[in-house]
Amino acid sequence: MGLQPYLILAACLFTIGLFGVLTRRNAIGILLGIELMLNAVNVNLVAFARFTGETAGLIFALFTISITVAEVALGLAIVILIFRVRRTVEADNLDLLKG
Amino acid sequence: MNAGTLALAALGLPFCSFVLLAVVPPLRRAGRVAGALSIAAIGGSLLASLVLGRTLPRESVELTWPWLPAEGGPMATVGILVDHLAASMLVLVALVSFLVQLYSLGYLEHETPPALGRYYAYHSLFAFSMLGLVLASNFLQMFIFWELVGLCSYLLIGFWYTKPEAARAAVKAFWVTKAGDLGFIIGIVLLWGQAGTFQFSGLFQMAADRTLPTAGLALIMFLIYLGAVGKSAQFPLHVWLPDAMEGPTPVSALIHAATMVAAGVYLVSRVYPLFLLTPDVLALIGWVGAFTALLAATLGLVQADIKRVLAYSTVSQLGFMMAALGAGAAAAGFFHLLTHGLFKALLFLGAGAVIHAVGTNDIWKMGRLYRAMPQTAIVFLVGTLALAGIWPFAGFFSKDAVLAGVWEGGLTTPFLMLALTVFLTALYMFRVVFVVFFGNRPAEGHPHDVPLVMSGPLWILAILTLGWGISLAASGGEEKAHGPEWIPWLASGLAVAGIVFAWLTYQKRAVSADALARTFRPLYVAALSKFWLDDLYGGIYRGLLLGFSRLVGWVDRYLVDGLVNLASAWTLRWGDGLRRIQTGRAQDYLYGVAFGLLLVIVWSYWR
Numbered sequence: 001m002g003l004q005p006y007l008i009l010a011a012c013l014f015t016i017g018l019f020g021v022l023t024r025r026n027a028i029g030i031l032l033g034i035e036l037m038l039n040a041v042n043v044n045l046v047a048f049a050r051f052t053g054e055t056a057g058l059i060f061a062l063f064t065i066s067i068t069v070a071e072v073a074l075g076l077a078i079v080i081l082i083f084r085v086r087r088t089v090e091a092d093n094l095d096l097l098k099g
Numbered sequence: 100m101n102a103g104t105l106a107l108a109a110l111g112l113p114f115c116s117f118v119l120l121a122v123v124p125p126l127r128r129a130g131r132v133a134g135a136l137s138i139a140a141i142g143g144s145l146l147a148s149l150v151l152g153r154t155l156p157r158e159s160v161e162l163t164w165p166w167l168p169a170e171g172g173p174m175a176t177v178g179i180l181v182d183h184l185a186a187s188m189l190v191l192v193a194l195v196s197f198l199v200q201l202y203s204l205g206y207l208e209h210e211t212p213p214a215l216g217r218y219y220a221y222h223s224l225f226a227f228s229m230l231g232l233v234l235a236s237n238f239l240q241m242f243i244f245w246e247l248v249g250l251c252s253y254l255l256i257g258f259w260y261t262k263p264e265a266a267r268a269a270v271k272a273f274w275v276t277k278a279g280d281l282g283f284i285i286g287i288v289l290l291w292g293q294a295g296t297f298q299f300s301g302l303f304q305m306a307a308d309r310t311l312p313t314a315g316l317a318l319i320m321f322l323i324y325l326g327a328v329g330k331s332a333q334f335p336l337h338v339w340l341p342d343a344m345e346g347p348t349p350v351s352a353l354i355h356a357a358t359m360v361a362a363g364v365y366l367v368s369r370v371y372p373l374f375l376l377t378p379d380v381l382a383l384i385g386w387v388g389a390f391t392a393l394l395a396a397t398l399g400l401v402q403a404d405i406k407r408v409l410a411y412s413t414v415s416q417l418g419f420m421m422a423a424l425g426a427g428a429a430a431a432g433f434f435h436l437l438t439h440g441l442f443k444a445l446l447f448l449g450a451g452a453v454i455h456a457v458g459t460n461d462i463w464k465m466g467r468l469y470r471a472m473p474q475t476a477i478v479f480l481v482g483t484l485a486l487a488g489i490w491p492f493a494g495f496f497s498k499d500a501v502l503a504g505v506w507e508g509g510l511t512t513p514f515l516m517l518a519l520t521v522f523l524t525a526l527y528m529f530r531v532v533f534v535v536f537f538g539n540r541p542a543e544g545h546p547h548d549v550p551l552v553m554s555g556p557l558w559i560l561a562i563l564t565l566g567w568g569i570s571l572a573a574s575g576g577e578e579k580a581h582g583p584e585w586i587p588w589l590a591s592g593l594a595v596a597g598i599v600f601a602w603l604t605y606q607k608r609a610v611s612a613d614a615l616a617r618t619f620r621p622l623y624v625a626a627l628s629k630f631w632l633d634d635l636y637g638g639i640y641r642g643l644l645l646g647f648s649r650l651v652g653w654v655d656r657y658l659v660d661g662l663v664n665l666a667s668a669w670t671l672r673w674g675d676g677l678r679r680i681q682t683g684r685a686q687d688y689l690y691g692v693a694f695g696l697l698l699v700i701v702w703s704y705w706r
Contacts, residue, residue, distance in 0.1 A: 021686070021689060022690060030685075030686075091685065092686075094684070099678040
């Protein structure tokens with residue numbers, strides 16, 4: 001298999017993730033979408049690392065995974081806090097920065 | 100001590116007094132102490148000037164220090180120039196200042212101490228500025244002191260600043276003289292552009308060597324003359340001087356009779372070698388002077404305010420001096436300046452004594468004051484006779500010299516105007532004398548003669564006026580006047596005719612003043628309304644200046660402000676509209692980011 005199928009897979013994953021982020025109303029759903037987009041990136045990194053023979057992409061992917069874990073932990077904590085204060089996690093209702 | 104040190108001492112003493120009074124408030128608020136300090140300072144100046152006048156060498160003394168450093172030598176210098184002209188003027192200024200300050204102690208005895216201190220601080224500043232003007236060795240320095248005396252004039256006219264008329268008169272005097280000063284400074288700068296120096300001695304040297312470029316010199320000298328027109332109250336800028344009488348009477352005597360108003364005449368005398376290069380300007384000076392003399396004399400005839408009569412007479416006499424200068428008789432004009440300074444100060448101080456005693460300026464409320472105030476009556480009569488030009492008072496000789504000079508200068512029509520003015524001068528002055536000191540009705544209240552501190556200066560001035568005249572008569576003063584034999588006789592005849600006419604009209608009532616007013620009705624009405632000059636200026640001010648200001652105000656309010664307001668209104672409106680795209684929802688922003696990303700991708704492919 002060439003590089004192309006991996007890239008198509010990554011593009012699909014990224015688009016699905018973006019679609020989720022844009023359309024989900026639940027904050028947890030949005031976080032899941034972000035995870036998908038990040039994983040699309042990981043797929044890209046690993047695929048390029050495999051086809052160019054350089055290991056830098058692999059290390060980048062490792063970093064991304066670990067940072068993603070931290071990000072999800074932080075994001076979920078924020079969501080829980082928001083829920084405690086506002087009794088909702090619907091993204092449409094969280095518009096305190098409205099101009 | 101040499102001449103330079105003496106002149107510096109005369110200049111520095113009043114300055115020290117002013118600085119002391121200005122920076123040490125307790126001293127100023129002490130009132131009479133401040134007065135004593137100021138009087139002591141100007142007394143020292145007087146002493147220095149007198150010694151200087153006696154010991155002055157024949158050639159002029161000049162001290163200069165560089166100022167405004169520039170490449171290739173300083174652009175301007177400061178310094179003092181003492182010659183016979185400056186020394187005579189120095190003595191006159193110091194003498195009259197000293198006597199007036201002394202007199203003010205009595206005249207302003209009812210003022211509060213802080214006001215009195217302020218008065219003397221101004222007086223010290225005035226003395227310093229006037230002496231500085233007299234001693235100035237270059238145009239730039241002269242202009243600075245010229246403006247300083249203008250400032251002092253403003254401050255002292257408005258001394259009773261709570262009185263609206265006084266405040267308005269002060270502003271008017273400032274404005275009108277500034278109109279002339281504008282010409283003065285433009286002239287100075289243009290002259291510097293031509294000659295490259297402000298220095299009088301350098302300019303005179305160039306004038307003597309005929310190296311001064313004559314192109315445009317007439318315009319320059321005319322502009323410089325404009326400064327003198329404003330300061331010396333020549334037509335058409337004479338309107339400020341009568342209003343300046345709102346100040347205290349001693350101030351009128353010092354500034355608006357003897358010294359500051361003579362600064363214009365002094366200026367023309369000082370730079371006379373330059374004026375000699377421009378005969379057209381000189382002729383103009385002569386004509387304007389004679390016309391001013393006649394105009395002011397007619398105005399003086401109809402005034403009911405004793406100080407205003409004297410003010411118009413000052414304008415008229417300044418016209419005499421200017422006419423003499425214009426006709427080429429500089430010495431005669433300056434001579435008249437000196438004698439006039441003495442007897443006009445005397446007249447003003449005498450009038451001040453009368454006002455102090457009676458409490459009004461209106462001559463029709465006075466009468467028979469010679470019984471209540473014999474001393475004042477005598478000295479006032481001395482001053483009046485000198486002003487009318489009766490032998491052997493000092494005024495006779497100087498007026499004679501002026502008339503002879505104008506006749507010799509070939510200005511026949513101005514000469515006739517001045518001759519008519521001699522008659523009118525005697526008439527209006529003796530009108531005042533007969534109405535105030537003799538007359539038929541006694542004055543209201545209980546007038547009394549003034550205390551010694553006021554009568555002393557009066558007597559000194561009276562004795563000087565008479566004594567100088569007698570000494571001139573004894574030494575054959577006629578030699579000074581080179582004119583024809585008949586001029587003294589003509590002048591004296593006209594003056595005596597004026598006196599007799601005044602006597603018939605206001606003492607004997609043989610001639611009815613009302614009938615005269617009816618006969619010369621147009622002239623009478625015109626003179627009463629000051630030939631509508633004030634109305635004309637008022638009209639110009641209201642119509643032109645205010646109209647222009649309104650136009651500019653409209654442009655500013657509606658065009659300039661309108662543009663700014665429009666910009667701000669648009670900003671507000673757009674901001675309000677754009678505010679709505681900030682929904683606060685993270686997903687809306689993400690839509691924007693995604694859409695933008697898409698656009699970038701599409702754009703990068705199509706490029």
